Amino acid sequence: MKPATLKEIAATLGLSISTVSKALKDYPDVSNKTKKLVKELAETLNYRPNAFAVNLRTKESKTIGLVIPEVVHHFFSSVIKGIISEAEDKGYLVIILQSNESFELEKKQIELLANKQVDGILISLANGTYDFSHIKAVMNQGIPLVMFDKIAKIVDCSKVIIDDQKAAFDATQHLIDTGCKRIAHFRGPLTPQNSIDRFLGYKKALLHNQIPYDPSLVYILDSMSFEEGQHFTKELLKDHDDIDGIFINTDLVAIGSITELNKRNIKIPEQISIIGFSNWFMSSVISPSLSTVNQPGYLMGKKSFKLLYKEIKKRKEGKKINYKNIELKTDIILRDSTKKL
Amino acid sequence: MKPATLKEIAATLGLSISTVSKALKDYPDVSNKTKKLVKELAETLNYRPNAFAVNLRTKESKTIGLVIPEVVHHFFSSVIKGIISEAEDKGYLVIILQSNESFELEKKQIELLANKQVDGILISLANGTYDFSHIKAVMNQGIPLVMFDKIAKIVDCSKVIIDDQKAAFDATQHLIDTGCKRIAHFRGPLTPQNSIDRFLGYKKALLHNQIPYDPSLVYILDSMSFEEGQHFTKELLKDHDDIDGIFINTDLVAIGSITELNKRNIKIPEQISIIGFSNWFMSSVISPSLSTVNQPGYLMGKKSFKLLYKEIKKRKEGKKINYKNIELKTDIILRDSTKKL
DNA sequence: TTTAATATCGAAAACGTTTTCGATTTTACC
DNA sequence: GGTAAAATCGAAAACGTTTTCGATATTAAA
Incomplete structure (x- = not known):
C-alpha cells in the first residue's frame, strides 16, 4: 500500500490540494472546521509528507554532512556523538564520511556531500590535506561549512578548536x-x-x-x-x-x-x-x-553543530555570515605517569 | 550564482530538456554530435543533477539509515566504519542515529529515518527494546531492514550475528x-x-x-x-x-x-x-x-550493508525478498588474564 | 520516385509539495 | 438591503528531473 498524499486527502474530502496543505500547517486562511477534518483524515491515513518533494520545493534537506579522518577513534567518536545529538535536537540528520587521513578521499567525500545537497558541512581535515580548493569550492556554492579540531588557518571560515x-x-x-x-x-x-x-x-x-x-x-x-x-x-x-x-x-x-x-x-x-x-x-x-x-570532544561536537546551524539559518534568511572562531578550554588531568608536584 | 540546470543547458543549446537529459545519460536515441555538445557545455557549466529532483523522480535517495545503541564504543565504531566504507563503494551514504540503549529513542529514530525516506535501515537493538512494532511498521512500509549483533529472534528479517x-x-x-x-x-x-x-x-x-x-x-x-x-x-x-x-x-x-x-x-x-x-x-x-x-565488528558492518544492499536491489526490481541469516566466526584471543594451557 | 525503416528529437506527464494571488463566500456594519 | 471588510478556498506555477510516446527527419530499399 502506497503512502498517502495530499492529493488523495484532497480528493476524498472534496478539497483542493492547497487547502489540505495549508490546513496541515495551520495557515490562518483555512477554517477550523476543515482543519479538523483534514487533520483527522491525515491521522487515520497515517499521512507523512513526502520528504523528497519537500526537499525539492524548499531547497533544503535538513541534513548535514560530516567528514572526519577516522571513525574508530575515541576523540572523534565523542565529537560525532556531540554533533548527532545536537543536530537531532534541531531537526537535522547527519551523514558521516571518513577521509582516512587522505587528501584525495577527503576531496571525494566533500564532493559527494555537495552533490547530495546537504544543508551544511562539518569537517576535520585529514593530515594529508595540503590544498584547500575543494573546501573553497563548496563554500562558493553557498554551502555553510565549519571546521573543527584539525583546521587550516589559511581558510576563511568558522572554526571551533582548542588552544x-x-x-x-x-x-x-x-x-x-x-x-x-x-x-x-x-x-x-x-x-x-x-x-x-x-x-x-x-x-x-x-x-x-x-x-x-x-x-x-x-x-x-x-x-x-x-x-x-x-x-x-x-x-x-x-x-x-x-x-x-x-x-x-x-x-x-x-x-x-x-x-x-x-x-x-x-x-x-x-x-x-x-x-x-x-x-x-x-x-x-x-x-x-x-x-x-x-x-572536550563531545562539547566540541555540540558547539560545531550550533555554529553551523546558525550559518544555515543566516543563509536562508539571506543575511551575511560572519565567520566565528570558538576556542574551547582544555585542562590537564594528572595521573600516575608524571610525578606529583 | 545558481547551479546549472537541464533547462539552462537546453536553452543555450537550442535543445529540449529531454534530449539534454538523455544525452547526459547516453541514451541511444540521441546523436553523437549533440551528445558531445551537451556534455561539453555541462562540463563547463559544472552541471550537477539536482539531487532533490532526482530523488523525487526516482523515489530513492541512495541513503540508508543506521541506528546503534552507542557511538563512543569500540565495537560499534568498528561496525560503523565497515558500513560506511561498503556503502560508499556502492554509492550510498549513511545517516547515523543512536538510541542510547533506550527503547523510546530507538522508536523515534526509526520514525525519523522512515520519514526521511531512506532506502534501507540497519539496526542494532537497544537493551531497552521489548516491543518490535516500530520495526515491523517500517518493514511494512516496504523499507528493507537488516539487524546486526543485537537482534531479536522473534522478528522476521535478515540478520547478521555471531554465534x-x-x-x-x-x-x-x-x-x-x-x-x-x-x-x-x-x-x-x-x-x-x-x-x-x-x-x-x-x-x-x-x-x-x-x-x-x-x-x-x-x-x-x-x-x-x-x-x-x-x-x-x-x-x-x-x-x-x-x-x-x-x-x-x-x-x-x-x-x-x-x-x-x-x-x-x-x-x-x-x-x-x-x-x-x-x-x-x-x-x-x-x-x-x-x-x-x-x-569482528568491521566485517559485520560490511556484511550487514551488503545484505541490505541486496534487499534494496531486489525491492526495486519488484522481486521477493528472502531473509537471510549470516553468522560470523569468532575466535578466542589468549592473553595474560587467563592461565596458559 | 515512392515506401519502409531507422535515427533523432521534443512535448508532456509525472513525482508531491509549497506558496502566491485571485476568486468567492460569509460576516459586520450602517 | 447595500456596501465594505474579513474569512475561506482553489487554481496554478514552480522546484528539476526522468521517461514514455509520438513526431519529424534522414537513410535505405524497392
Whole structure:
C-alpha cells in the first residue's frame, strides 16, 4: 500500500490540494472546521509528507554532512556523538564520511556531500590535506561549512578548536614543574595545524624555563598509532640516555610508549615521565595511568553543530555570515605517569 | 550564482530538456554530435543533477539509515566504519542515529529515518527494546531492514550475528581448561538476545564439564560500564571467597573488574582468571592484558550493508525478498588474564 | 520516385509539495 | 438591503528531473 498524499486527502474530502496543505500547517486562511477534518483524515491515513518533494520545493534537506579522518577513534567518536545529538535536537540528520587521513578521499567525500545537497558541512581535515580548493569550492556554492579540531588557518571560515599551543605549553610546563630537564616530544606530521601548534607550545615552554631546545629530541610521527608509540620509544632510547620526560601528541601513541617502557622495566614516572594528549578513556585504566590534556570532544561536537546551524539559518534568511572562531578550554588531568608536584 | 540546470543547458543549446537529459545519460536515441555538445557545455557549466529532483523522480535517495545503541564504543565504531566504507563503494551514504540503549529513542529514530525516506535501515537493538512494532511498521512500509549483533529472534528479517552461545561456551571452556572450578559470570540485562545467549553458553559449558550451575555466581549488569565492572567485582568478592574465574560479557566491564582486582592485589590469573568479550583495543594494553572473544565488528558492518544492499536491489526490481541469516566466526584471543594451557 | 525503416528529437506527464494571488463566500456594519 | 471588510478556498506555477510516446527527419530499399 502506497503512502498517502495530499492529493488523495484532497480528493476524498472534496478539497483542493492547497487547502489540505495549508490546513496541515495551520495557515490562518483555512477554517477550523476543515482543519479538523483534514487533520483527522491525515491521522487515520497515517499521512507523512513526502520528504523528497519537500526537499525539492524548499531547497533544503535538513541534513548535514560530516567528514572526519577516522571513525574508530575515541576523540572523534565523542565529537560525532556531540554533533548527532545536537543536530537531532534541531531537526537535522547527519551523514558521516571518513577521509582516512587522505587528501584525495577527503576531496571525494566533500564532493559527494555537495552533490547530495546537504544543508551544511562539518569537517576535520585529514593530515594529508595540503590544498584547500575543494573546501573553497563548496563554500562558493553557498554551502555553510565549519571546521573543527584539525583546521587550516589559511581558510576563511568558522572554526571551533582548542588552544593547542597553550595546552601543549601547559603539558610541557607540568613536566618541567615536576623536575624533568631533558624532555622529548613525539609530534604529529608536519602539515596539520594542531600538530604544529603543539610543537610550538612545547618549544615555548622550554624557552620559558631556559631549557635549550634540542631538535634531536623531537620525533615526527606519521600515523599516530600505538605501534608508532612503541617504535619511536625504542628509537628515542637508542638515541639518548638522558631523557627524563616525553610529551606525546596523542594518548594512543603515549600508551604505546608506556607499553614499551614497561617492557624494559623503565620506571614511570621515576625515570621517565610521560604526558599525553586527548584523554582517551583507556588512559585512565592502563598502568601507570596516563597524565594527559583533556580535549572536550563531545562539547566540541555540540558547539560545531550550533555554529553551523546558525550559518544555515543566516543563509536562508539571506543575511551575511560572519565567520566565528570558538576556542574551547582544555585542562590537564594528572595521573600516575608524571610525578606529583 | 545558481547551479546549472537541464533547462539552462537546453536553452543555450537550442535543445529540449529531454534530449539534454538523455544525452547526459547516453541514451541511444540521441546523436553523437549533440551528445558531445551537451556534455561539453555541462562540463563547463559544472552541471550537477539536482539531487532533490532526482530523488523525487526516482523515489530513492541512495541513503540508508543506521541506528546503534552507542557511538563512543569500540565495537560499534568498528561496525560503523565497515558500513560506511561498503556503502560508499556502492554509492550510498549513511545517516547515523543512536538510541542510547533506550527503547523510546530507538522508536523515534526509526520514525525519523522512515520519514526521511531512506532506502534501507540497519539496526542494532537497544537493551531497552521489548516491543518490535516500530520495526515491523517500517518493514511494512516496504523499507528493507537488516539487524546486526543485537537482534531479536522473534522478528522476521535478515540478520547478521555471531554465534554468541558458542563464543561464550568457548570462553568458559577455556577457563575450565586452565583449571578454574568456581566461575562467576557478569552478564548483560535480561532482554537482549546476545546477553541471553552468552549466559546460555556459560551454563552449557559448566554442564558439559559436570560443574554445578550456581545462580548466585551470575550477576546481572545494567549499563555494561567500567564502573559496573568495578562495582560488581566488589560485590562478588563480598559474596564469595572461592571464585577462581570470571566470564564477563564485555571487555569494558572486564577492564573495570581487572582494575578493582589489581587495586586489591588479587593476582590475575593466579588467583582469579578473567575472560572478556569483544576484543576492544584497550584490552591488549592494560595489565594484565585481557583474554577475550574477538568479535569482528568491521566485517559485520560490511556484511550487514551488503545484505541490505541486496534487499534494496531486489525491492526495486519488484522481486521477493528472502531473509537471510549470516553468522560470523569468532575466535578466542589468549592473553595474560587467563592461565596458559 | 515512392515506401519502409531507422535515427533523432521534443512535448508532456509525472513525482508531491509549497506558496502566491485571485476568486468567492460569509460576516459586520450602517 | 447595500456596501465594505474579513474569512475561506482553489487554481496554478514552480522546484528539476526522468521517461514514455509520438513526431519529424534522414537513410535505405524497392
